[in-house]
Amino acid sequence: MFPAEVDQALTLPPDDAIAQLLALPESQWFERKSGSIRASDFAIPLVAMANAEGGVVVAGLHGGTVVPVDDKAANALRQAAIDFTTPRVHARVRELITRQGRVLVFLIPPSEYVHETHRGDCYMRIGDESRRLTYTQRQELEWDRGVASFDGTAASGVSVHDLDAPRLESYQTRLGSTSPELALQARSLLTRAGGVTVAGYLLFASHPQDLYPSAHVRVLVYNQNDRGTGRSLSLEDGHDIRCEGPIPEQIERAADTVADLVPRRRALQDSGRFGPVPYVPRDAWLEGLVNAVVHRSYSISGDHVRVEIFPNRIEITSPGRFPGLADPTDPQSISRNARNQRIARVCADLGVTQELGEGIRRIYAEMRRAGLSEPVYVQGPAAVRLTLLATRAVPDDVATALGPNALKVLEALRVAQRPLSTGQVQELAHMARPTVLRHLRSLQQAGLVTWQGESSRDPQATWRVT
Incomplete structure (x- = not known):
């Protein structure tokens, strides 16, 4: 599901909204809880959502039906964040009065802090579960949170009027909001003072490179396996292409560019006939490209995402290291920990990304399905490079x-x-x-x-x- 489906449901009359919310699957950004849940237990999904990308927790729905919140429970749940989370999780609460009783909707923004329950336990929303973090994982989150909050800082001198109106209106319609400002607020793209965040500017400005010139994708094609230097540089003439614009558009432009330039070989296609197929599967390099743009460190200026196409491989380089203590020698073990929570959630709204942190595993699966060598991740001092080799895997x-x-x-x-x-x-x-x-x-x-x-x-x- 897309997270926007929850927002769309909340624009309906209460009984219709409840029917939609019961039909939607739980996800990275959506969870249902019984109206009889204890306030101390309700603190867990609040903490988990705040430590991840934000989301919606509904109290009063369980087992496919309404389990309403009574007056006493309503007061306790509203105070759960104050009484049972440290630092306090900030959430907006909406009350839906249905024919079957009261339902409370908690709207939780991503946080710049690391939150825990009153028992000292730290949780994070990963896929459709609130996962308790180990001590090491909590350290990872704390060490990375300073960089992660960059996309929530104010873009200097930018207001809503500086954003691209048609793009913003289209997104507003997708969320079912009644104004552009409310759509931006729904995804924490406005600061408390009403300014546009870095994430909002990168996502909805017509040319965000005016303020952040490094926020683009560069596609390069080489005619040899070695880049070379000086006179021996193997870069093909005219094949150094910069893809700019707001993040969703630059991903689309870069994907189209790579698709046109990637080498092909004659092989058996899914249709059962022989024809030209990319020497590296499209789904593998596309997932790598999307991950690089959405999860790069935008706080690092002077560097950009690069997609380099060689005769025998594709290399995708993204500014910023893996979050915290994530082990680059075992990329498939890296759990979801979005550096740019706001960017990641809007891209999920738009169908650019998926929710379960499965991107790296999908890259591995696609390369294996094609019978090619496994992806190789190398973490440098300030960047991560993904290499997708066009060589056959060892039997x-x-x-x-x-x-x-x-x-x-x-x-x-x-x-x-x-x-x-x-x-x-x-x-x-x-x-x-x-x-x-x-x-x-x-x-x-x-x-x-x-x-x-x-x-x-x-x-x-x-x-x-x-």
């Missing part, structure tokens, strides 16, 4: 025989995309030299790498992927 039986450390050595060579000495492979793989040599010889016997040199003592000898 399962060969991979089992070689073992994980040999495959790690092979991955180091593939990521480098150039011949490497044994010492360079050792440095990239973080293994002892004898271990690296043993794995390189195993890979050589399997026909996956080749050695080039004059003799076994040749200092210029190198290894390369076959």
Whole structure:
């Protein structure tokens, strides 16, 4: 579901709104609770939503029916944030009086703070559940929250009148709001003083690059696997393209550009006929592109998202590191932790992104389905780079025989995309030299790498992927 569906339901008469809210699935931004829930337990979804991207918690719906909130419970639930959350979760409360009783709707904005319950437990909304965070995960959230709140700061000197009116009206209609200001308020895109946030400006200004020149996507095409430098630069003439505009539009422009420029090979298509197909699956690079734009660090100026197309791979670079303590060596384990909560939620409203934090796992699945090598994430000092290789994956039986450390050595060579000495492979793989040599010889016997040199003592000898 799109989060806008909840907003649309809330514009209906109370009984119709309740029918819609009962029909919608619970999600990243929507949860139902019984009207008889204890106020201390109700604090959990309030904390979880505030620590994530905000959302709506409805008290009075459970098990597919209305379980109304009585007078005593209504007072306790309204005070739950004051009594049972630290720091207090701010929420707007709407009361729906239906034929079956009272239902309370809590509208929770994303927060710049990390919240916990009165018991000291920290929760975060991930998919359709409020997940209790471990101590390490809480540290991750706290360390990253300072950067995460950047999209909620005021864009200097910007008012609602500086935004693109047609885009804003279209979004207003999607949410069912009665004014552009209310639509922006519904997604915390206005500050308390009424100014437009950085997120609001990046999403709805006609040309946000006026204030944030680095907020764009650059698509480059090379005719060799190595970029080269100076006179040997392999960048194709006319294939350095900047995609600008508001975030949804620049994603669309960049996707169209990459789709036109990505190399193709003749293969069996889903239709059962042979024809041209992208050498890297569209769904894989598109997911990588969307993730890079939506979750990049916009507080880092001077750098932009890059999509670099080589004859044998696509590289997507996004400014900013993975949030907090997320482990870049195991990307599939990274849970949803949107750096830009407001941007992520609006993009979900517009159908640009999905809700369950499944983007990285989907990239892996698409590459595996195409029989290609697994995606490679490399985290640098100020950016994350995703490499999607157009090389065939190692067969399962060969991979089992070689073992994980040999495959790690092979991955180091593939990521480098150039011949490497044994010492360079050792440095990239973080293994002892004898271990690296043993794995390189195993890979050589399997026909996956080749050695080039004059003799076994040749200092210029190198290894390369076959």
